[in-house]
Amino acid sequence: MKKITAFIGSAHKKNTHEAVLQFINNLQALGDVEYEIVTLSNYNLRPCRGCRLCFEKGEEFCPLKDDRDVLLEKIDASDGVIFASPNYSWQMSGIMKTFLDRLGFICHRPRYFGKAFTGIVTQGFSGGDKIVDYFDFLANFLGFNTVKGVSVTALDPRTEKDQRKIDRALERLSRRFYARLVKPAYPVPSLFMLMGFRMGRATIKEKLDDSSQDYRYYADKGWFESDYYYSTDLGPLKKVAGKLFEKIAPAIREMIA
Ligand SMILES: Cc1cc2nc3c(=O)[nH]c(=O)nc-3n(C[C@H](O)[C@H](O)[C@H](O)COP(=O)(O)O)c2cc1C
Known part of the structure; x- marks a missing residue:
């Protein structure tokens, strides 16, 4: 049994949640996978103040008292992690960026070796690929085994052709991610x-x-x-x-x- 956790940066339970659920259904068709969906807006996440105490003295000295450590425990307990966000104004959502800023110290002291990672972005028309690239880049520095994520265009109303494109992209991503999830997880670095x-x-x-x-x-x-x-x-x-x-x-x- 593999455990995955999807961190979603959309308060709106629509396109991004649906894409993540479809991805998870695909994974469960491939093998024994249990999951948790974390809607970041349901948690108390405060904006980083930039004091650098986490870098210099340790993360336990962070003056912000929020749910950072609750979320980190969820990553610790997972074999695989997904960051998923809608594209808002050509970037990830604000709540997703607030979350990622709270992980800044882990870029200095990486720790997620052996865990699989991918990113899912939903967009109206363009710009999602750059957000996917950023997720991949950051995840590498956090220590994850990164599977290049996807950006899907999820306009409503959707034509059958649009939907088929989404289905194909999520299907391919599920297969690649599942392979990484079950594979020996300490690859020779690039x-x-x-x-x-x-x-x-x-x-x-x-x-x-x-x-x-x-x-x-x-x-x-x-x-x-x-x-x-x-x-x-x-x-x-x-x-x-x-x-x-x-x-x-x-x-x-x-x-x-
Ligand atoms: C405030 C806001 C800004 C958006 N900005 C963009 C954008 O810059 N580029 C784009 O392609 N889509 C943009 N969209 C469309 C969303 O990315 C798209 O509808 C997404 O699938 C919404 O996901 P959700 O249903 O999970 O919120 C925007 C939507 C909102 C609400």
């Missing part, structure tokens, strides 16, 4: 992810010390010595690439600053 890890740790080593929570997290996990976040066989080429990324980290930082 060059991009390897670069993120090596450059990130080079920066932490150079700029921080053990008064910082990020530094202590890396030290506790053994990440200052390891090839990657988790044990994996990089192979000779990626081993060399990893060393190179670490070496050129200061120059790249300089370039993008």
Whole structure:
């Protein structure tokens, strides 16, 4: 039995909820999957104040008293996670962004290795693909095994052709996500992810010390010595690439600053 949780950034129980339910029905036709739907607007989520205490001292020092940790426990208890949002004004909904800002410290101290992730966006006409790309990008940095999500156009009234397009997109996504959900879940990282890890740790080593929570997290996990976040066989080429990324980290930082 696999457990999945869908976090939905729409208070309106219509297109996004329907797409997520259809996706989940497809998954359940493929195997033993239990699920929870979390409608973010039913939870108390406060906007991040940007104090950086979570980065520097630890997430337990966040001054906001809201449902962040209730939601994080739901991720912890899941094998797979879905972020789903309508496209509002060419972006994800505000409540979804508020939620993701509350997870900012996990980009610094990733933890969702071994869990599958995908994104679902519904839109009226355009712009959803960029939101999907953002979900995928963020999820990689949180540590998830990301399955590229989909944006579906869900205009009402819908023609049969529109509906068939949605059905096909969700069907394909379900198959890909299910495969990731049941597969051994610690893949060899892409060059991009390897670069993120090596450059990130080079920066932490150079700029921080053990008064910082990020530094202590890396030290506790053994990440200052390891090839990657988790044990994996990089192979000779990626081993060399990893060393190179670490070496050129200061120059790249300089370039993008
Ligand atoms: C305030 C608002 C802004 C929207 N902005 C866009 C937009 O920029 N681009 C787009 O393609 N659709 C836009 N839409 C349409 C929604 O993305 C689309 O209808 C979506 O499926 C709604 O999902 P829901 O039923 O879960 O709320 C907007 C809808 C609303 C209510």
